[in-house]
Amino acid sequence: MPAANPEPSAQMPSVVRVAVAAPVGELLDYLRPASGNVSPGMRVLVPLGRGQRVGMIAAVNQPTDLPSARLKRIATVLDPTPLLTPADLSFLLWASEYYRGDPGEALFGALPARLRRAQPLLDDRPLGWRVRAGAVAEPPDLRRAPRQGAVLALLTAAPQGLTDAAVRTALGDCSGPLRALAARGLVERCRLDAPAAAAVTQLPQPEPPPSLNEHQADAEAVVAASQGFGCFLLDGVTGSGKTEVYLRLIARVLDAGRQVLVLVPEIGLTPQLRKRFARRVPAPMAVLHSGLADTDRERAWRAAAGGEARLLLGTRSAVFTPLPQLGLVIVDEEHDLSLKQQEGFRYSARDLAVRRAQQAGCPVVLGSATPALETLHNARNGRYRHLRLPERAGRAVDPEILLADIRAQPLETGLSHALLTRMEREIDAGNQVLLFLNRRGFSPVLTCHDCGWVSECTRCDARMTLHRGRAILVCHHCGLEHRQPVQCPYCASPDLRPLGQGTERVEDTLRQRFPGLPLARIDRDSTRRRGELERLLTAAARGEHRILLGTQMLAKGHHLPGVTLVGILDLDHGLYGSDFRATERMAQLLVQVAGRAGRAERPGTVLLQTRHPQHPMLQLLLRDGYGAFATAALAEREEANLPPFSHQAMLRADSPKEQAALDFLLQALAAARPLAPQDVEFWGPAPAQMERRAGRIRAQLLLQAPTRALLQGVLAPLLPALRALKAPRELRWSVDVDPQESL
Ligand SMILES: Nc1ncnc2c1ncn2[C@@H]1O[C@H](COP(=O)(O)OP(=O)(O)OP(=O)(O)O)[C@@H](O)[C@H]1O
Ligand SMILES: [Zn+2]
Numbered sequence: 001m002p003a004a005n006p007e008p009s010a011q012m013p014s015v016v017r018v019a020v021a022a023p024v025g026e027l028l029d030y031l032r033p034a035s036g037n038v039s040p041g042m043r044v045l046v047p048l049g050r051g052q053r054v055g056m057i058a059a060v061n062q063p064t065d066l067p068s069a070r071l072k073r074i075a076t077v078l079d080p081t082p083l084l085t086p087a088d089l090s091f092l093l094w095a096s097e098y099y100r101g102d103p104g105e106a107l108f109g110a111l112p113a114r115l116r117r118a119q120p121l122l123d124d125r126p127l128g129w130r131v132r133a134g135a136v137a138e139p140p141d142l143r144r145a146p147r148q149g150a151v152l153a154l155l156t157a158a159p160q161g162l163t164d165a166a167v168r169t170a171l172g173d174c175s176g177p178l179r180a181l182a183a184r185g186l187v188e189r190c191r192l193d194a195p196a197a198a199a200v201t202q203l204p205q206p207e208p209p210p211s212l213n214e215h216q217a218d219a220e221a222v223v224a225a226s227q228g229f230g231c232f233l234l235d236g237v238t239g240s241g242k243t244e245v246y247l248r249l250i251a252r253v254l255d256a257g258r259q260v261l262v263l264v265p266e267i268g269l270t271p272q273l274r275k276r277f278a279r280r281v282p283a284p285m286a287v288l289h290s291g292l293a294d295t296d297r298e299r300a301w302r303a304a305a306g307g308e309a310r311l312l313l314g315t316r317s318a319v320f321t322p323l324p325q326l327g328l329v330i331v332d333e334e335h336d337l338s339l340k341q342q343e344g345f346r347y348s349a350r351d352l353a354v355r356r357a358q359q360a361g362c363p364v365v366l367g368s369a370t371p372a373l374e375t376l377h378n379a380r381n382g383r384y385r386h387l388r389l390p391e392r393a394g395r396a397v398d399p400e401i402l403l404a405d406i407r408a409q410p411l412e413t414g415l416s417h418a419l420l421t422r423m424e425r426e427i428d429a430g431n432q433v434l435l436f437l438n439r440r441g442f443s444p445v446l447t448c449h450d451c452g453w454v455s456e457c458t459r460c461d462a463r464m465t466l467h468r469g470r471a472i473l474v475c476h477h478c479g480l481e482h483r484q485p486v487q488c489p490y491c492a493s494p495d496l497r498p499l500g501q502g503t504e505r506v507e508d509t510l511r512q513r514f515p516g517l518p519l520a521r522i523d524r525d526s527t528r529r530r531g532e533l534e535r536l537l538t539a540a541a542r543g544e545h546r547i548l549l550g551t552q553m554l555a556k557g558h559h560l561p562g563v564t565l566v567g568i569l570d571l572d573h574g575l576y577g578s579d580f581r582a583t584e585r586m587a588q589l590l591v592q593v594a595g596r597a598g599r600a601e602r603p604g605t606v607l608l609q610t611r612h613p614q615h616p617m618l619q620l621l622l623r624d625g626y627g628a629f630a631t632a633a634l635a636e637r638e639e640a641n642l643p644p645f646s647h648q649a650m651l652r653a654d655s656p657k658e659q660a661a662l663d664f665l666l667q668a669l670a671a672a673r674p675l676a677p678q679d680v681e682f683w684g685p686a687p688a689q690m691e692r693r694a695g696r697i698r699a700q701l702l703l704q705a706p707t708r709a710l711l712q713g714v715l716a717p718l719l720p721a722l723r724a725l726k727a728p729r730e731l732r733w734s735v736d737v738d739p740q741e742s743l
Contacts, residue, residue, distance in 0.1 A: 015064040016074060018046055018055035019093075019104040021116060025723045027103055028055075029064045031073040038074070040089055041082025045075045045118060054078070054118050056107045058089055078118055083111070083305075088322045091359055095320075095352055098712070100649075100719050100735045101345040109345050110320035112298035122298045125191040129178055130161030137184045147177040152186065161192045207279045209247065210394070216241050219387040220248045223365060226385075229358045233334075233379040234367040235627075236389030238595025239396050239559075242367045243273075245389075246330050247280050249365065250311060254283045258327025258362070259304070260311045263319060263349055265336035266290065267556050271534040272541070274313060281311055288314035288321065291530065316341060316349035319356060326360040329353045333556060334366035334375060335588055337740060346736045350375075369595060369626070370588040373637065376630050377644040392599075399566070399597040399604035401622050405613045413509035414501045419567045419607050420513070427517065427546055431602065432562040435506065435549045436593045437569040440523040441465035442505045443498030446473060448488035450495055459695040466498050467525065468505075478694035503549055506569070510547060522550035555593045561600035568593055568608045575615050578689060579742045580642050587621050587629050641704075643738075647711045649703045650742070651722075652688070653733040654696040660731050661699035662687070668701055668733075671721045676714045680705045689742070696732075702742075711737075 015029045016038055030046050032038055038060055046055045052075060064071070084092070089107075096106035108116045115121070131152070140148040151174050155162060167174055181187045212220060215236075223232050223245075236242045250260050264273065266289065274287060286300040286309035303309035305322035312321055316339050331339070331353050339349040350366065357364035366375055366384070379386035392398060404418045412420065414437065423433050445463045446455040455464040457475035464473040464482065471484040487494045498505065507521045520526075520536050527533040533553070540548050543562040548554060574586025590608065598604020612618065621629040638645045651668055653661035665685030672682065681704045688698035705711035719735065727733070 014060075015062045015066075015071065016044075016057055017059040017062045018044060018074070019058050019107045020046060020048055020053050020055040021104045021108040022048060022053050023102050023105065024048075025102055025720065027058050029062065029066055029071060030055075031068075031071050032060075033074040033077055036077050038077060039082050040086055041079075041084040043078040043083065043115070043118070045078065047072045047075060054108070054116070055104065056084070056089075057082075058093065058103070058107075078120070083115065083121075084322060085324065087359065091356060092320060094355065095347060096345070098355075099345065099347045099737045100715050101347070105345050110317070112301045113294040114298060121302070122295060123191055124299065126163045126165075128161045128163040128190060128192040129155055129167060129182075129187050130190055130192075131155045131159065132186060132188045135186045137186050139186070140181070145177070145180070147171075147174065148181055151177045152181060155187055161190055163192055209280065210244065212244060212248065213241070213391075213393060215389045215391065216245050216248075216393070219245050219389065222385065222387060223249055223363050224252055226363050228361045230363045231354055231357070231378070231384040232363060232365045232387055233371055233375055233384045234365050234387050234389070235371055235376075235379070236367065236369060236387075237392060237398065238369040238592065239392040239599045240369070240389035241393030242332070242369075242389060243276070244393065246332070246365065246367065247277075249328060249330070249363075250281055253328040253362075254281070254310050256327060257325065259307070259309070259323045259325045260328045260330070261318065261321070261323055261326060261353070261356075262311065262313045262330045262332065263339065263353055264313065264315060264332045265338040265556060266315050267338065267553050270537060270558065272537060272558065277311070277313055283310035284308055285311040285313060288312065288318040290315060290317075316347075319349045319352045323360075326356070327362050329357045329360075329362065329364040331364070331366045333368055335368045335370050335372040336556070337585075340740045342736075342741070343734075346734070346739075348738060348740075351738065370591045371630070373584055373630060373634055374644040377634060380634075395601055396599050397603050399594055399606050401594055401606040401608060403613045403618075403622070404607050404609045405611075406609045407611050412513075413506055414569050414609075415506070415509065415567075416609055419569075419609060422565055422605070422607060423547075423567065426565040427514070429564075431564040432540075432543060432545065432560065433547050433565045433567065434554060434560065434563045434593075434596055435510075435547065435567045435569065436551075436554060437501070437503055437506060437549070438551050438589070439500075439502040439570075440504070440525055440551055441474065441476075441502035442468040442508075443500050443502060445499045446484075446496055447499050448491060448493055448495065449497050450493035451488060451491040453488050453490040459692070461690050461692045465502065468498070469525075477690065503551060507549055510549065514547065517547060518545045519547040519549065520545040522548060522554050524551070524553070527553070552589065552593075554596070555589060558596065559599060560596055562602075563596050564598055564602050564604050566594055566597040566604065566606045568606065570609060572611055575612050575618065580637075580640070581740070581742075583617050584633055587617070587626060587633075590621065591626050646704050646706055647708045648705075648739055649711055649715055650736040650739040651685075651701040651703070651733065652698065652736065653700075653731060654688075654693075654698040655728065655731040656696055657728070657730065658697055660728055661685075661697055661733075664725070664727050664731055664733060665699050665701040667725055668718075668722055671725070672703065672714060672718050675717050675721075676703075676705075677710060680710055680714055700742075 014032055017027045018030050020028055040057050042057050044055050045052050092107050096103045142149040234242050253260050286303045288300045304312045331350050334350050341347050354364050378384045404416050406416050409416050426433050443466045446466045455473050457464050460477045462477045464475045467474055473482045503521055503523050522536050541560055571586050574582050594606040597606050653664045655661050662685050683702040685699050685701040688700050
């Protein structure tokens, strides 16, 4: 039997392997601290360079190649007990290896903010007061300070202390007397031991579920019958009741005493969904998303890690949260791009969810009405089990999709006559209309009618968008803002004209055309204030607005029962986009937006404005549905040898200096070629599609291999080689394994 953890001997230094919170690219070896216990999952302070850094112990009692003279010693152990279990650590380290991230960055990125620094776990216990042990000062003179006497008597009777609230209930506001007693050393402020359950919500009365239809029941039964790990694609048209299936599965797993992880895209984590879960799941639930304050995140993380929260509902980074009794993972809207982290440690939360379920030995359900082609491919080749919900649940029927050919048609701020006529009809009938335009702001460009000046960003290869409400020009790529010019900055002409339209401009037109009609614009600008999106969506779901106008925020997962007409102003760029995923995304967006129509008793219609009504992929999608579209799109990918029929990694570099990024990537290519077998291909280096962004010149190099293993085989030795390359200081580079965007 191999001795896994040999006891340290005097000859062999016992080395601790640490993931340091610094971009060092690998785990580092340290000597045990002079005293005290060390275990994997504890945070430590270690010397690095001239300073100290926080680190996480990844392994103890490890052999090392380093001579003992070069080994430094762990300075301080920060945690009395591990924050992460060995299973958590192995998952996180696996993720950092697969995505070729920095192990320290991956581990610490998964922790609540305060724990990334050298701070102790948040002490949640309520604050209160108690009599100081061995207090020796004179008690108060009761004739001159009766309130102090009363407080002292109260606290003396409760030696473990009393919370602020308890003191207030007994004696009213006592802050003055308490301060006086504390100043004299008689009482002290302290944390009181009491269970802290603030991060978990639990509603007492679960709502009775609807009875499942046949398809839903079949899907539930298949997942419920599975033993151990299994991956399921729940491929159900919009409004088919996927969420109902999740809720049933969740109930089973909770009953069996295990925990559930539900991942949703950022925008889908609306309070609507949270409330629906809270009403239906009779167990403590915690929620994690980027809008939370740090302390709330830490509470939720701890509740999940400690097992108090039985269900964790969260956005992509929640996939890293420790859940010691994980029994089911659900990824809703699995096709959604926001499940992919696009900067820093770049990972796919969907793909990691599958890995996580595999490690936990439990099922994972990926749900969508428009599955990603990667996922469909896995379902079709048998790696995932394909479950279908082909019909809408309840009494709702599929919406009818009509094309409005807008070639040579007069448009009123992007709205065709056909669309306006239908809108009037639905509004007169008392229904709601939803309009979709995936472009915020007033107009994407401002131009000078006299000299042809256009509002270009000085830092990007892009135009600045006019936001007329705030009277500014904004670059949506780098955030640069200018005041809206009153005359042309080039020729001083006052004749400046907005070109094209965003949601703000369409709103203007609609308010003129339908005066007094309640209208809500829902985009990133109109929902900036916390709680505003929730307020607007709740009101919209109640039918308060007759017209809803918005960007893709409105497309995702919302249940808007009063909407009978969906108008899609412009999706044409998706038909001819330069990214090979452009048509896939266009199809997903179209089906998802269309899915907001006719979700209740009243049937729905979708009107798609287009200048390419004959486009074969569009025709196929409308005639035969997303499944048929996906089959054709997958055939094209196979023909072109693109993912999922090959595997890619993108190296990106940027620098304020011309040529520097390309030069770096040329060196990278030279380093990579000798490492790569023949069937690994390299594309580039080439300038990025938007070459200049935020003042930096960008370039990219794509690696493509027939299998993941081959790709990883090149990346494993390549990354250390790249870190060792001499790059100028101002150059930045990154690697993106399974990139989702070629920009
Ligand atoms: N078996 C059922 N009987 C009656 N109503 C149902 C049933 N299942 C679901 N519903 C209702 O149908 C509506 C849509 O269901 P749900 O939100 O679960 O669909 P979904 O597939 O998740 O939709 P989407 O993909 O559009 O987000 C909800 O109002 C839900 O309560
Ligand atoms: Zn810019």
